[in-house]
Amino acid sequence: MRFEEEAxxxxxxxxxxxxxxxxxxxxxxxxxxxxxxxxFRSWQSYTPGTNLRAWLLxxxxxxxxxxxxxxQRRPDETPLDEGDYYLANxxxxxxxxxxxxxxxxxxxxxxxxxxxxxxGVPHDFRDVVVLVDIGDFSYADAAQILDVPIGTVMSRxxxxxxxxxxxxxxxxx
Amino acid sequence: MTDEHQPCDKCEELLHGYLDRSxxxxxxxxAEEHLDGCGYCRRRYRFEESLRQYIKVSAVERIPSGLxxxxxxxxxxxxx
Numbered sequence: 001m002r003f004e005e006e007a008x009x010x011x012x013x014x015x016x017x018x019x020x021x022x023x024x025x026x027x028x029x030x031x032x033x034x035x036x037x038x039x040f041r042s043w044q045s046y047t048p049g050t051n052l053r054a055w056l057l058x059x060x061x062x063x064x065x066x067x068x069x070x071x072q073r074r075p076d077e078t079p080l081d082e083g084d085y086y087l088a089n090x091x092x093x094x095x096x097x098x099x100x101x102x103x104x105x106x107x108x109x110x111x112x113x114x115x116x117x118x119x120g121v122p123h124d125f126r127d128v129v130v131l132v133d134i135g136d137f138s139y140a141d142a143a144q145i146l147d148v149p150i151g152t153v154m155s156r157x158x159x160x161x162x163x164x165x166x167x168x169x170x171x172x173x
Numbered sequence: 174m175t176d177e178h179q180p181c182d183k184c185e186e187l188l189h190g191y192l193d194r195s196x197x198x199x200x201x202x203x204a205e206e207h208l209d210g211c212g213y214c215r216r217r218y219r220f221e222e223s224l225r226q227y228i229k230v231s232a233v234e235r236i237p238s239g240l241x242x243x244x245x246x247x248x249x250x251x252x253x
Contacts, residue, residue, distance in 0.1 A: 004248045015236035029240045036244045040251040084188045088217045100216045106224045111231035
């Protein structure tokens with residue numbers, strides 16, 4: 001398969017990650033379009049047989065940073081006190097321990113609530129959560145895409161997930 | 174048992190690593206031995222697992238067909 005076809009076959013997956021990294025659908029569309037324009041120009045720098053989806057996301061992430069969408073301060077590193085059961089505990093307090101047993105326990109949260117809470121997670125943490133939990137990238141791929149050490153991926157992922165769940169707990173209770 | 178507080182704390186710490194399959198074999202054993210006897214933690218692991226799935230489903234937005242057409246055009250321009 002030609003490089004372009006292979007890349008185009010991944011467009012839906014690239015878009016779904018892009019969509020959650022930026023605020024609006026228009027931004028996501030522009031970003032994906034610019035990504036493919038650059039990818040088609042510089043396909044020689046892609047090594048066949050390596051992860052093309054990660055290569056495309058690396059371009060996309062660089063473009064996104066170039067746009068200066070996050071000239072923000074160092075991300076907040078203050079510790080979050082709540083543990084990883086926080087959201088489940090809050091739902092259990094509200095609806096009873098047995099409510100957690102139901103398959104539909106998570107549906108107490110609306111899908112809009114999830115999307116809004118995700119959008120509220122600061123960029124540096126959100127990017128990692130989006131790559132790993134929505135894009136299904138490994139820690140190693142996420143590290144390569146974002147050009148940060150794998151330890152940074154793991155700590156941002158943990159913090160990002162925590163921020164997301166705390167804000168879901170606030171929404172749900 | 175849920176009143177053995179210390180193991181539940183440890184199990185809570187291992188939650189994400191367990192679901193990410195990023196724990197060491199020794200840690201997996203600690204988590205699973207605890208989960209075997211603790212319904213409280215089991216419920217929370219299961220809840221987090223379905224939450225992750227639900228987040229993924231909620232967050233997915235398909236690529237707009239107009240954008241896909243534009244990308245096809247980029248390729249055509251590139252090929253010519």
